[in-house]
Amino acid sequence: MSSHSDHIYHQSLRAAIIDLDGTMVDTLDDxxxxxxxxxxxxxxxxxxxxxxxxxxxxxxxxLIRSVLDHVGAxxxxYERSLQLYRQHYQExxxxHAKTYPGVAEGLSALKARNLRLACLTNKPTAFALSLLKQLELNHYFDMVFGGDTFERTKPDPLPLIKTCEMLNTTPSQTxxxxxxxxxxxxxxxxxxPVILVSYGYNHGKPVDAVDADGVIDRLDQIDRLLIRHLYA
Incomplete structure (x- = not known):
């Protein structure tokens, strides 16, 4: 657990912003x-x-630039590849996507704490909305933003800052x-504050090496983690 965690959870949380691919849903095969x-x-x-x-x-x-470079194309x-990729991905x-174990329970626990939830992903918004609906996760979220919503994408902080504004919360409360x-x-x-899951797509790097306030193995462990730090 990061040293940040002892003080950061004593903020009064009002909302949560949750990633999609690798966090809630295993979309690798897609x-x-x-x-x-x-x-x-x-x-x-x-x-x-x-x-x-x-x-x-x-x-x-x-992704497309990296793939083309990898195969020596x-x-x-690039433009043609990106167009074709979007067509194939839409299809x-x-x-082939699967919701990770504990996701529905974790989202339900966050909603039970009266937190507003937003899904923020670098995936195009239309694909994100469709995927959440297919997997029956859309009803948990007050709003969904994709990589085409804001001027920049994660790891730039702008999408998080803008999403906090939409949620009517401050970053420290989100x-x-x-x-x-x-x-x-x-x-x-x-x-x-930020919590990471241990099972996602961290570019082949160990998630424990990332500067975060905690790492969980399942999303349904989030409530226990919040209780531990809110009431320690």
């Missing part, structure tokens, strides 16, 4: 299918699951829950 369908259509080499797992999380533009293919979005240093860096810069 990415694998969409990326390799794109590469196949362009007659390029396919990429393995491990590479995609270590690359996702920073939005489709970063000409950068001139498979949610088809808990961020994510799976990677994207979430933690954005939260630290915005002034939000």
């Amino acid at each position: 990415f694998v299918v969409a990326i390799n369908q794109t590469l196949n259509q362009l007659a390029l080499d396919l990429v393995d699951r491990a590479f995609i797992e270590h690359t996702i999380g920073k939005g489709p533009e970063y 000409d950068a001139v293919l 498979v979005n949610g088809r 808990l961020v829950i994510g799976d990677s240093d994207n979430d933690a860096l954005a939260a630290r810069a915005a002034g939000c």
Whole structure:
């Protein structure tokens, strides 16, 4: 547990901002299918699951640039690749996705504390809304923002700051829950407390090495963690 945790939870939390891919939902196989369908259509080499797992999380533009570089493709293919990828992802979005164990229970616990919830992801908003609806998680959230909502994406703090404004809370009263240093860096810069899950897509790096206020193995452990620090 980070040294930040002893004081930060004594703030009165009013809301939580929760990441999507790798935090609530395992979407890796959706990415694998969409990326390799794109590469196949362009007659390029396919990429393995491990590479995609270590690359996702920073939005489709970063993902496509990284994939093209990895397979040695000409950068001139970027726009066409991004267009094809979006088409293929729209077709498979949610088809192979699975909600992680404990997610529904964790979200219910946060709602039971009367916290307003926002989902903030670097995934395009339309894909996020569709995925949440398919997995019956949409009803937990007061609002959903994607990587195309604001001028910048995580790890920039702007999306968190803007989401706090929409939630009518301050950053210090808004808990961020994510799976990677994207979430933690954005939260630290915005002034939000941040908890990470241990099982997500942290670009192949150990999540314990990230500066966060705590790490949990399941989202339904969040209530116990909050109680421990609020009433310690």
